[in-house]
Amino acid sequence: MFQRTVLALALTLCGGAYAQVAVTIDAGKPGPVIDKNVYGQFAEHLGTGIYGGMWVGPESKIPNVKGWRKDVIGALKALHVPLVRWPGGCFADEYHWRDGIGPRSKRPVKVNTNWGGVEEDNAVGTHEFFELAEQLGAQVYVNGNLGTGSAQEMSEWVEYMTSDSKSTLAQLRRKNGRDKPWKLDYFAVGNEAWGCGGEMTPETYASLYKTTTAFLKTPPEARPKFIASGGNDNDTTWSNVLSRDIKKNIDGISFHYYTIPTGKWAVKGAATGFPESEWFSTIRNTLKMDGMIRANKAVMDKNDPQKKVGLYVDEWGTWYDVEKGTNTGFLLQQNSLRDAVVAALNFNIFHEHADRVRMTNIAQMVNVLQAMILTDKDKMVLTPTYHAFRMYVPFQGATSLPATLQNNAAYTSGTEAVAQVSVSAARGTDGKLYVALVNTDPNKATEVTVDVSGAAVPARFTGQLLTADATDAHNTFAAPNAVKPTSYAAQAAGGKLTVKLPAKSVVVGAVE
Ligand code: AHR
Numbered sequence: 001m002f003q004r005t006v007l008a009l010a011l012t013l014c015g016g017a018y019a020q021v022a023v024t025i026d027a028g029k030p031g032p033v034i035d036k037n038v039y040g041q042f043a044e045h046l047g048t049g050i051y052g053g054m055w056v057g058p059e060s061k062i063p064n065v066k067g068w069r070k071d072v073i074g075a076l077k078a079l080h081v082p083l084v085r086w087p088g089g090c091f092a093d094e095y096h097w098r099d100g101i102g103p104r105s106k107r108p109v110k111v112n113t114n115w116g117g118v119e120e121d122n123a124v125g126t127h128e129f130f131e132l133a134e135q136l137g138a139q140v141y142v143n144g145n146l147g148t149g150s151a152q153e154m155s156e157w158v159e160y161m162t163s164d165s166k167s168t169l170a171q172l173r174r175k176n177g178r179d180k181p182w183k184l185d186y187f188a189v190g191n192e193a194w195g196c197g198g199e200m201t202p203e204t205y206a207s208l209y210k211t212t213t214a215f216l217k218t219p220p221e222a223r224p225k226f227i228a229s230g231g232n233d234n235d236t237t238w239s240n241v242l243s244r245d246i247k248k249n250i251d252g253i254s255f256h257y258y259t260i261p262t263g264k265w266a267v268k269g270a271a272t273g274f275p276e277s278e279w280f281s282t283i284r285n286t287l288k289m290d291g292m293i294r295a296n297k298a299v300m301d302k303n304d305p306q307k308k309v310g311l312y313v314d315e316w317g318t319w320y321d322v323e324k325g326t327n328t329g330f331l332l333q334q335n336s337l338r339d340a341v342v343a344a345l346n347f348n349i350f351h352e353h354a355d356r357v358r359m360t361n362i363a364q365m366v367n368v369l370q371a372m373i374l375t376d377k378d379k380m381v382l383t384p385t386y387h388a389f390r391m392y393v394p395f396q397g398a399t400s401l402p403a404t405l406q407n408n409a410a411y412t413s414g415t416e417a418v419a420q421v422s423v424s425a426a427r428g429t430d431g432k433l434y435v436a437l438v439n440t441d442p443n444k445a446t447e448v449t450v451d452v453s454g455a456a457v458p459a460r461f462t463g464q465l466l467t468a469d470a471t472d473a474h475n476t477f478a479a480p481n482a483v484k485p486t487s488y489a490a491q492a493a494g495g496k497l498t499v500k501l502p503a504k505s506v507v508v509g510a511v512e
Contacts, residue, residue, distance in 0.1 A: 039347075046115040055068060073136065090114040092191045141185060188254065283341065287418055330367075344391075344506040381477055394510070411441035421440075440504070460497070
């Protein structure tokens with residue numbers, strides 16, 4: 001809705017402090033359900049994303065349950081994390097699952113060649129990952145190794161996880177402490193096959209995918225959803241070839257897009273202390289997600305008009321230059337109000353495409369790229385992105401509702417402009433009507449009137465507001481609450497419900 005509105009509207013420049021934007025929600029025309037897995041997470045063996053950030057091991061002085069940090073897991077639980085993708089990423093295509101089972105002291109030590117060249121002692125393997133998912137109450141998404149692995153290795157991993165038989169592999173799982181098979185919800189064949197996953201063409205990958213999945217057998221009731229590794233950025237070739245050539249054993253095609261302020265991998269831009277031009281370019285670049293999803297949907301609609309296969313954006317988020325003095329392979333970056341705005345804009349886009357986008361996974365959960373949580377030894381801090389995820393929890397499993405914007409204003413930089421306001425609306429599983437609004441302009445507040453067509457004039461809006469004084473406001477171990485949501489309420493007056501959006505803000509709440 002947002003992007004189309006940008007293109008279609010004669011954008012009005014705001015002159016005064018408050019220009020009035022109008023939102024109309026059509027409560028009588030429910031759209032597709034927003035799959036809760038749109039709020040999925042990604043945890044890769046990368047830097048301190050898992051080791052130190054979430055996993056400290058059962059012997060650690062840091063309070064933990066079976067090796068997983070109590071503080072971090074407790075905070076993540078408040079996000080109702082629906083799904084976790086593991087073990088990569090690029091790491092997945094060099095990961096051999098047998099390295100991660102059995103007594104931890106006996107597991108082989110490898111080198112993580114993708115991320116920092118550090119030693120990987122395989123302390124976190126299949127059993128530990130399922131334990132994490134269980135503690136979170138999350139579904140699991142296991143990414144198989146097509147790069148340095150084989151169909152046999154993947155098929156044996158799937159058997160190890162899902163078989164209730166007395167096969168040698170199922171017995172090995174029992175010997176390693178897990179009697180009943182786990183519920184394997186999703187399984188992907190490789191990652192970024194166009195790059196770190198093997199530099200393949202989509203045709204080669206499609207052929208390998210078909211052969212591999214033919215051997216990924218489970219009891220019918222234990223069959224996971226299968227994911228083919230797709231394209232990225234502006235390239236729709238992968239979605240086209242995969243949705244055209246793979247007609248069996250496929251539930252989703254993945255897609256990756258990272259928001260880089262400068263748009264250049266060599267110098268991406270800093271996570272904090274950036275100029276306003278990089279606030280603008282970050283917003284502009286993140287909004288490209290909408291056009292990319294539309295383009296991928298268009299080719300998939302042609303090849304799969306019944307929408308059997310989902311488009312899974314299983315890597316997205318901001319990617320900045322790493323924090324000074326840190327291992328460049330660890331992808332550690334600070335997280336500011338800008339990241340929360342980026343997250344909210346992407347959520348609104350994903351909701352709009354709920355018919356096809358049935359899963360997304362922000363990269364990544366802890367200490368890596370656009371993280372929910374940053375840790376340092378026993379310390380932990382929640383990021384503005386964490387707060388955005390928390391504010392949007394009511395949208396998990398909600399039914400999307402059409403929301404149109406009129407009289408939207410422009411946030412401009414030089415000759416470029418993006419729309420000032422982004423909106424999304426949905427009927428929550430609790431029956432309430434939720435509205436999410438984002439003001440992209442770091443300098444101008446605005447007012448939004450909210451109208452619900454086919455229903456009584458709404459009386460009030462109650463929810464939460466996330467904003468801060470500076471565009472790069474962020475939380476630190478010393479000041480963990482510099483950016484956090486506050487309660488927000490608005491009452492209708494004269495038959496009109498008006499929500500005031502401060503500059504650079506996210507507001508989410510229920511209209512009653
Ligand atoms: O999320 C970091 C990396 O980005 C992933 O490992 C890879 O799939 C992508 O290129």
